[in-house]
Amino acid sequence: MKKYVILISGRGSNMEALLAADLPGECAAVISNRPDAAGLAFARQQGVATAVVDHRDYPERAAFDAALAAEIERHAPDLVLLAGFMRVLGDHFVRRLTGRMLNIHPSLLPAFPGLHTHRAALAAGVRIHGCTVHFVTPALDSGPIVIQAAVPVLDGDDETTLATRVLMQEHVIYPQAAAWFLQGRLRLLNGRVVSDVPQPAGAVL
Ligand code: GAR
Numbered sequence: 001m002k003k004y005v006i007l008i009s010g011r012g013s014n015m016e017a018l019l020a021a022d023l024p025g026e027c028a029a030v031i032s033n034r035p036d037a038a039g040l041a042f043a044r045q046q047g048v049a050t051a052v053v054d055h056r057d058y059p060e061r062a063a064f065d066a067a068l069a070a071e072i073e074r075h076a077p078d079l080v081l082l083a084g085f086m087r088v089l090g091d092h093f094v095r096r097l098t099g100r101m102l103n104i105h106p107s108l109l110p111a112f113p114g115l116h117t118h119r120a121a122l123a124a125g126v127r128i129h130g131c132t133v134h135f136v137t138p139a140l141d142s143g144p145i146v147i148q149a150a151v152p153v154l155d156g157d158d159e160t161t162l163a164t165r166v167l168m169q170e171h172v173i174y175p176q177a178a179a180w181f182l183q184g185r186l187r188l189l190n191g192r193v194v195s196d197v198p199q200p201a202g203a204v205l
Helices: 013-020 040-044 061-073 091-097 117-124 159-182
Strands: 003-008 026-032 050-052 078-084 099-107 129-134 146-150 188-189 194-196
Touching: 003 013, 003 040, 003 061, 013 026, 013 040, 013 159, 026 040, 026 061, 040 050, 061 091, 078 159, 099 159, 117 159, 129 159, 146 159, 146 194, 159 188
Parallel strands: 003 026, 003 078, 026 050, 078 099
Antiparallel strands: 099 129, 129 146, 188 194
16 A cells, blocks of 8 residues: 655644545654644544654754655655645755655645745735645745646635635645545656646646
8 A cells, every 4th residue: 555644834734634535545654843733633643653853953954854854764655745844845855755745835826835825815916816736846836736726815805714715625635636646647757747637637616
């Protein structure tokens, strides 16, 4: 059976959605860079192994990346799922895992990379917003896109209402993308997404 690990930094609602999805694989571990990440308790309750690699123990990013990579590789995962993991990962780390690491980002990339995506979407006045699952490459939030979901921006939305609407879709598309990967229906080849998923399955409108 294929194995995956999930990396979190906080609440872990995407991790919960992944664990609830009965993916065709085994969750070998949930790893956090923060010992107080709320999602760790939920993972333990589910009987999933957890580990913490606290970034504050490593003054240099390269040392943190190396410790995190060692913890991940200990589980020999086929897939690494970044689920609200809020540390920027160095090029070397990302290259080691390219093609077997996915991320969920709360915007319709390439719009609104980085932090505070809902605030940025409201400030820009867009009428459609959403979320993206993509393969992770060294450039932040710009790896090849696997699936996106769109939601309307409604009059009267604030960051909280918009984030809630987007998050509901994150919980749909991330398990979907992870399942495709674990089923061997999705991979990265020469920097491009190759999949046998019928179009337009990569879009949720
Ligand atoms: C999610 O909205 C996820 O898309 C976002 O953080 C939130 C984590 O929530 N990730 C990023 O912004 C990554 N740059 P969760 O811990 O409840 O899954």
